[in-house]
Amino acid sequence: MPVTIGIKYNALLTWRPSLFGQFLMSILLSLLPLLLVVILFLNALNEQLATTQTIIDSNYKVTKSFNNLKQDLNTIERATRQNWVLKSESLDGLIIDKWIRSFETIDELIVLGNEYDKQKWQTFSTVLHNTKRQLIDKNMQNATLFIPISLLLNEKALWLREKNEQKIAENQQQLEMLQRSFINWLVALLPLTMLVGGGFLLRISGHLKGLTTVIDKLGEGHWQQTISVKGSAELVELGNKLQWVQAQLHTLEQQKDTFLRHVTHELKTPLASMVEGTDLLSDEIVGPINKEQQAVLVLITQGMDRLSNMIDSLLSYNTIRTSKNNLTKVEFELIKRKINDHFNYRLQSRNQTLCWHVSVPDVSLPLAGELIEMSIIQLISNALKFSFNGDAVNVGVSQVKEHLYITVTDHGVGIKEHEKSKIFNAFYQTKASQEQHSPGSGLGLTIVKESVEHLCGTITVEENRPQGCRFIIQIPIPQGVN
Secondary structure: OHHHHHHHHHHHHHOOOOHHHHHHHHHHHHHHHHHHHHHHHHHHHHHHHHHHHHHHHHHHHHHHHHHHHHHHHHHHHHHHHHHHHHOOHHHHHHHHHHHHHHHHHHHHHHHHOOHHHHHHHHHHHHHHHHHHHHHHHOOOOOHHHHHHHHHHHHHHHHHHHHHHHHHHHHHHHHHHHHHHHHHHHHHHHHHHHHHHHHHHHHHHHHHHHHHHHHHHHHHOOOOOOOOOOOOOHHHHHHHHHHHHHHHHHHHHHHHHHHHHHHHHHHHHHHHHHHHHHHHHHHOOOOOOOOHHHHHHHHHHHHHHHHHHHHHHHHHHHHHHHHHOOOOEEEOHHHHHHHHHHHOHHHHHHHOOEEEEEEOOOOOOEEEOHHHHHHHHHHHHHHHHHOOOOOOEEEEEEEEEOOEEEEEEEOOOOOOOHHHOOOOOOOOOOOHHHHHOOOOOOOOHHHHHHHHHHHOOOEEEEEEOOOOOEEEEEEEEOOOOOO
16 A cells, blocks of 8 residues: 555656646636636625615615605695695695604604714604694694795705715725726736746747757767756657667667778778789789780779778768867868878879968867868868869968858869759769769768868858859867967
């Protein structure tokens, strides 16, 4: 039993709502204050409407009773005046009955009124009793006895009208205050609602940003990173899938590296034997050869050179991943000398030249020197290949704020517009390359692109008017440059 409770408790702690569930929760949280305000407003409105109905009923009863009282008193006055002349017993009975009803109505008004109203009606009742006593008991025939009653009736009518208007005005004011209070609460809660909704969106955006960061690192080849995605059930599941994809990509990457190493090693061994054999034949160590055989050896030598270049390209392509985090102190003067030595024979054979334009500060930059040197070599090799004999290739290196710019410009055959989006694909050969007698491996620009991307930089290509093309590399320099 305790084990079951522990399992349920752990499941409760690890429970993650879905995106739809989180959306519903955010809606409920944002609408809950509004619903509470609406409920309170409706309750207050219902109470105010009940008060209004009470006021209306009370006013109706008071007004009705007062009108009956007024009518009875008017009847008493007319009947009394007529009875002074006619001396009718029926009129005497009517007068007595109306006096009784008047006093009953006064008692109803006293019951309906508050303490202040009761005093007023009791005063009125006293005046009526005095008048009745003088008219009935003392049998006085004086019309002036009705004057105080008429004055009091007019006074009470005016007082009742003002009282009713005051009650209605106060009730209307209460309704207006209630309405303003409701609107103020709605206005005050609107930012809270927006804050809750914005918090939900910010939370989802933060989790998605974390996923984007993880994917970016995967794209950069960080296979050892720990993928931990928090949030909804869907995001956690996506994080688990990314972790599985990471493991698969890492395995494939290792297999590819192993394959490239084995292939290049297996290719170099027989190639070395072939080179040694062709050298022996060319030097006629094993016997003299004629011109036709010499021509065949030249073709074989060219093929072996091409194969050797392809193997070197594969080796360079494979070393990119091992060199991306290898930060060294890059010195461009040293790189310049090494590259000039590398292309010295090739430049002399075609009467081509390299023109350097280095304007970086005389400091060492904390970058992966192997990747930068490899990228420049590949671009220069490509530029010399598609340039004409006697042409010059310009290499520019400059630093603008926190970025390093490298440009390689040639005046060769250029690149067609529709091919610019494909030239960085592995093993892609342009039409100009296919027309060459010794086309390359198709990996040169791919090596450059991957090297630059591992340095978090960008590479673009544009037309060099009137002829040729220009490659531009932009690399951010890490903070703390010495």
